[in-house]
Amino acid sequence: MAETAQTGIPFGKRFPSVYGPFRLVLAILLLLPLAYGYNTGQYMTLYMAKWGSSFATNAWLSYNEVMSTTSSNNPLGLSPQEIIGNPNIQPVDSLINFFYVVHTCKAAYKIAYGGLKTDIQPYFVVRANGATASSSTLMTASSAFPTTMGLFGQSDIVVTFGEKNSKYKNYDGNVKPYCGKLTIPINSKDVTSVKDIYDAYFHYIVTLWQNNDLKLYGQNMAYILRFADKPHSFTSPTVGWGAPLSATQADPAGIDFYRDMRVNLQSVFNASIDAAITAMRSSNIPDLQMTTAVLDLGWGGAGIWYTRLADFNGAMVDAVFMIPIPTDYPMVMEHVSKLKKTLETDSNPKLRFSPTTVSGDNVTLDKFSSGSGLDDPSVDMEIASLLSKVYETAADDSITARPKPSVVANDPVRNMFMFIFSESGLMDVRGNDGVNPLAKLSTLGKTIINKTIASLGIGTLVSGFGGMLSGAGADELGAAFQDGGGVLLSFATMGLIIGFILYYLIPFFPFIYFFFAVGRWVKSIFEAMVAVPLWALAHLRLDGEGVGNAASKGYFLLLEIMLRPIFTLFGLLASVGIFGALVIVLDTVFDLVVWNVAGFDMTTLSSTSTNPAGDFLESFRDSIDAFFYTIIYTIILYMMAMASFKLIDLIPNKLLRFLQPVPTFHDDAGDPAENLVRNTAYAGHTVTSQIGSGLGEFGKGVGGTIGAMGKNAGMADKMGGPGN
Secondary structure (H helix, E strand, O other), X not given: OHHHHHHOOOOOOOOOOOOHHHHHHHHHHHOOEOHHHOEHHHHHHHHHHHHHHHHHHHHHHHHHHHHHOOOOOOOOOOOHHHHOOOOOOOOOHHHXXXXXXXXXXXXXXXXXXXXXXXXXXXXXXXXXXXXXXXXXXXXXXXXXXXXXXXXXXXXOEEEEEEEXXXXXXXXXXXXXXXXXXXXXXXXXXXXXXXXXXXHHHHHHHHHHHXXXXXXXXXXXXXXXXXXXXXXXXXOOOOOOOOOOEOOOXXXXXOHHHHHHHHHXXXXXXXXXXXXXXXXXXXXXXXXXXXXXXXXXXXXXXXXXXXXXXXXXXHHHHHHHHOOOEEEEOOHHHHXXXXXXXXXXXXXXXXXXXXXXXXXXXXXXXXXXXXXOOOOOHHHHHHHHHHHHHHHHHHOOHHHHOOOXXXXXXXXXXXXXXXXXXXXXXXXXXXXXXXXXXXXXXXXXXXXXXXXXXXXXXXXXXXXXXXXXXXXXXXXXXXXXXXXXXXXXXXXXXXXXHHHHHHHHHHHHHHHHHHHHHHXXXXXXXXXXXXXXXXXXXXXXXXXXXXXXXXXXXXHHHHHHHHHHHHHHHHHHHHHHHHHHHHHHHHHHHHHHHHHHHHOEEOOOOEEOOOOOOOOHHHHHHHHHHHHHHHXXXXXXXXXXXXXXXXXXXXXXXXXXXXXXOOOOHHHHOOOHHHHHHHHHHHHHHHHHHHHHHHHHHHHHHHHHHHHHHHHHHHHHHHHHOOOO
C-alpha cells in the first residue's frame, strides 16, 4: 500500500504484472481448507509422499521379482555357497573318551554280574510331566532323528546307557543309568537345515555305540585291568592295539591305539558334519530367501532381510560349536566322586573317580556301602576302580587329545600366543574367503564369541588354581598362576568385544542405516506439513520471477519427499555391493601389504626375517605382530563397513542438492549408527572388563578358600598326634 501511494503504480513498482496474480492464486489455493482439517498444501505433501513411497515400493518389488527368477531368490542374487559361511568343525576328543568309559562299563557289568543283568543298551528316556508318564525307547541303527526330536518335544535329546527293567520304578522310563548319560543340545531348532547338523550328531552317537573297535576295547580293558581271573579270550580290533595282546601277555591299549582311534573317529565326524554343511551350502534355504511377509512391508522393510544373514550363520555356528556332551558318567563313578568331595578338600581332577584319597590309601568299602543305587558294593567298587583307570588314561591329553598348535623350540612366548589365538578364534579372521562379507563376519563373530566364552572359563580356572596355591601357602607360584589367568581373561574379554562388533553390529548396519533413513524421510514429511502455511505466505513476496525464490524451496522439498525413498533404496543396494567389493580387494592385498611393511606372513604366522627364530625378543615381536595385524584387519573391515553403509544416507542427501539446496531438520543430525557403535564398543569394553575382572577375583577367592581349608585340614592332622 505504501509503495502504491508513493509510486502511483497498482500493488507497487516491484509487482510483476505476469507472475503476481499467479502467486496470489497459489498462496490462496495452498491455504484452502479441505477435509479433516488439512489444507491443499498439506494434502499435496501427503500425496507426494504416497507417490514417492509407491514408486520406491514398486522398484523394490520389481528388483526382487528379477532376483526371484534366479536359483537363489535373495536380494543379493548370490548362491547359498556365497551367503553361508563354513565354520570350523570342532574336535570330539571328549565324546570319544566318554565312549571308552561307556563301552568298558558295559563290558564290566556283563562280566561281573553275568546273567543277573540284562545287557546294557542306550535308551531315549523322556522324563514324566504333568500330562504324560516317563517313557524309554531303545536307540538302534534305524532310529530316526525327527522321530526322536518329537519324543523330546523338539528340545535337547538325552541318551541314557543303562538297563531297562520294570523293577526300576524309581528311574525314568524304568531305565537304570548304569553307564551314564549324554545330551545332544538343540539350540537352533527353528532354523531350517540347521537341524541337519543335529541329525549328523545323532547318527554319530549311534556310530560310536555300534563301533566294533570300541566294543572290543571295552571288553579287552575290562579283562586286562580288573577281571583277568575270569575266563576270557582277547580279540584284536582293526586298529592296532599298540601293546601286547595275547593269551600269554596282555597289556592295556598303547598310545598308538588311542591316536589312531581319535584320527579315525574324528575323520568320520568331520565327514558327517562337512556333508551336512555342504548340503546346506548347496541348496536353497527358505530362511535366506526373500519372503512375502518382508515384501508386504514395502520399501521401508528393505533392510530387514539382511539381518537374516547374521541370524542363520549364527545359528549354524552355534550348532557346529555345541557338540554332544556327557552329562553323567557311570553311576559308580558319580557315586565315588560325590563321596570323595566329603572325604577330602584337595584332589586331582583326573582322579576324581578313583576310590583312593590324596594320600594314595584305598578308601574303605564301608564308606561306599549305600547310596546311589549300588547293587553289590564290593563288585561295584571293582568296576569303579576299572572305570577310573580308563578315565585317567582317556583324560591324559598327551595320549587321546588332538595335537596342539605346532610348538617352536626355545620360543615360549610365541607358543603361548599361538595357544591363546587358536582358542580365542582371533586367527580365524582370514577364513571363509569367497563368502559374502556380511555372512563371513557373522560366522567369524559368532565363532569368536563362542570360543572366548570358553577362554573365560579357562582363565577363571587358572586364576582359581592360583588362588588355591596361594591359600595353601605357595604364594609366589599362586601369584604366577593368578597373573596368567588374568592374561587369559584379558584376551577373552577383548575377543568378546571383537566378536560383538563383528556379529551383532556390522551385519546389522544395512538395517540400522536404512531404518534411520526411513525415519529421516518421515521427519521431512512432518517438516513439510508444518511449514505449508509459511510456504504459502512465501508466494506473496513480490521480487523475483516465477513463484519466487522463497516459495520455490517448498516445491524442491516436495520433490525431495517424493524422490528420497527411491534414492535411499539405491543407497542400500549400492552400499552392500561396494562393501562386498572392498572386502574382496582387502583380502587380496592385505597379505602383500603386511609382508612389505613388516616382513610378517599372516598365512603361516612366521616372520620372513632372516634373524634366528630362537631369539626371545624376535619371538615376542613375531607373536605380537600376529595379534596386532589381526586387530588391524578387523578395524579396517569395520571402517569400510561404516564408510560403505553411510551411502544409504549420503546418496539421497547429496543427489537432491544438485538441484537446489533445501536444508531440512535432519541435515545437521549426526551419524546415529556411528555413535551407536562407538557407545556400544565403549560400554562393551567396560562391561566385559568388569566381567573378566570379576571372574578372576571370583576364581582367586574360591581357590584361596579351598587352599586354606586344605592347609588347615593338614595342620589339624598334624596336631592330632599318633593314633588319630
